[in-house]
Amino acid sequence: MSEILKKLSGQGVAIWLDDISRERLRTGNLEQLIREKNVVGVTSNPTIFASALSKGDAYDTQMHDLAVRGVDIGEAVRAITTYDIRWAADVLRPVYDSTSGVDGRVSLEVDPRLARDTEKTVAEARALWWLVDRPNLFIKIPATLEGLPAITQAIGEGISVNVTLIFSLERYRAVMDAWLAGLEAAQAKGLNLATIESVASFFVSRVDTEIDGRLDKLGRPELKGKAAVANARLAYAAFEEIMNTDRWQRLRAAGARPQRPLWASTGVKNPDYADTMYVDQLVAPGTVNTMPEKTLDATADHGDVGGDSVRPFYEQAWNTMAELKDAGIDYDDVVRVLEDEGVQKFEASWNELLDSVRKNLVP
Template identity: 70%
Template sequence: MSDNLKNLSAAGVSIWLDDVSRERLRSGNLADLVKNSSVVGVTSNPTIFANALSKGDAYDAQLRELAVRGVSVEEASRAIPAYDIRWACDVLRPVFDRTDGVDGRVSIEVDPRLARATEPTIAEAKALWWQVDRPNLMIKIPATREGLPAITAVLAEGISVNVTLIFSLERYGEVIDAYFAGLEQARANGHDINGIESVASFFVSRVDTEIDKRLEKLGKPELKSKAGVANAQLAYELYEQKFSSDRWQALADAGARPQRPLWASTGVKDPALPPTLYVTELVAPGVVNTMPEATLKATAEQAQITGDTVTGSYAAAHAVFAELKDAGVDYDDVVRVLEDEGVDKFEVSWNQLLDILKTELEAKA
């Protein structure tokens, strides 16, 4: 096992893999990463499933069975990911048991076409929870305005939630409030809130991509590649503030666990940047870093883990955003664009998944 990955875990960072596929499961690759690369969780999204389904023959047997049964494309779009996620949950179950349910989690996202619709998101989340039927499942719900009440309602049912597509500090604060409300309602509904786990997926590299593009146009290249890390560091500052409140303490006294910050989109988009930038600069106690396999390998081979790189960074992070504002970068517009693009990209991937399934089902009918 890599010393770098062990050191990262020892510093309080849970390493999750941002990928799942039938081939990764049947080959034993995921089990190997859990055993030898400190991986203690898995995340997925519509893009990951569209890519997995477009490669190889791992899904052929299930596709043939679905075709023979005459299932619809919509039903197949739920059955195939659920199969992979259920299998991944079983691979991670020993981690789940060993960590008392903190890690060993696997996430599946609701249909992204529902991202702007509250009630359908709630219904879809409950259906996925029932379909996968594993205690270490997490349902991913986008942190759109319409997603916030859905997050609360799903948590209130005792369902663990991975809140995804968070870009702004304001929205992150609202996500934490939605978590508190969900736990309060779950407790009132008679659920054991100690068994409800949640993470808040704060996207990192996409912030740099959007802001760096604007800095080039503004003639301020010297400020590039600073915003993503600074934004995440300030998110952790907000996390510390919110989870030291009286409201949280009342929930903690009743057995609740903190909603951990999760660093997502941690693969660098700019090849000029170190491949482990969004790992080494975001080490803090009680966080999750979900990595593409390329980032995981780069971390294992070359990351220098020096301990906490977040909690002493707040003043410098605030200074970064003061400089960006002075340079003409509109933060509110940046995060609005990123949220809209994030929802749109996942919807495009979902439609690609449906197209692939339609073609495969017709070919195997």
């Protein structure tokens, strides 16, 4: 196993793979990554599934059988995706058991077309939780305004939730409030809080992509590549604030476990930047970094993992955000655009997935 990845895990960062495919599962590649690269979780999204279905023949037999049975497109997609998720959950079950349910998790996203509909999101979350039927599942719910009450409702029913598409500090605080409210509802129902896990997926690289483009137009290239890390570091500061509240301490005393910050979108999109920057600069205890395999391999090979690279830099992060504001960056507009684009991109990938299944449902 890579000494760099061992060191990263030793610093309290859970290494998750941001990818899934049936080919990866049937070849034993996921088991290999668990053994050799300290992978302790998997995340998926519509884009990942659409890509998986476009390659190879791993889904052909199931596609044929679904077509023979006359299953409609929506249910066919559920059947295909939940099969992979169950398989991955079973592969990761030893990790789940050895970490008392903290890691060994696999995430499955609700239909992103429901991102602006609370009631339908909750209904879909319940359906997927029941359909996969694995304790080490996370249901991914987007952090839209309509998603916030769905997060509370799902957690209140004992469903473990990965909150996705978080870009802003304000929305992140709202997500943590929704999570705490869900735990309080679960406690009132007498549920075992220790069985309800949650992570909050704070997106990283997309922030730099959006702000860098604006900085180019403003003629301030010296500030490029700084926003995303600063934003994420301040998110961790917000997390620490919540962990020190009486509200959380009461829930913790009742058996609840923290909603870990998860760094998502950590693949570097600008080739001018170090390909491991969103790993190296976001090392903090009790976090998750979900990486595309390319980033995982790069980190294993030449990541620069030292000690805590988040908490000692809070003041620097605030200064960076102040500099960006002075340069003309409208933070509120940036995060609004990113959320809208994030929902739209996942909707487009979901439609691509539906189209792929439709074309391949041939008896």
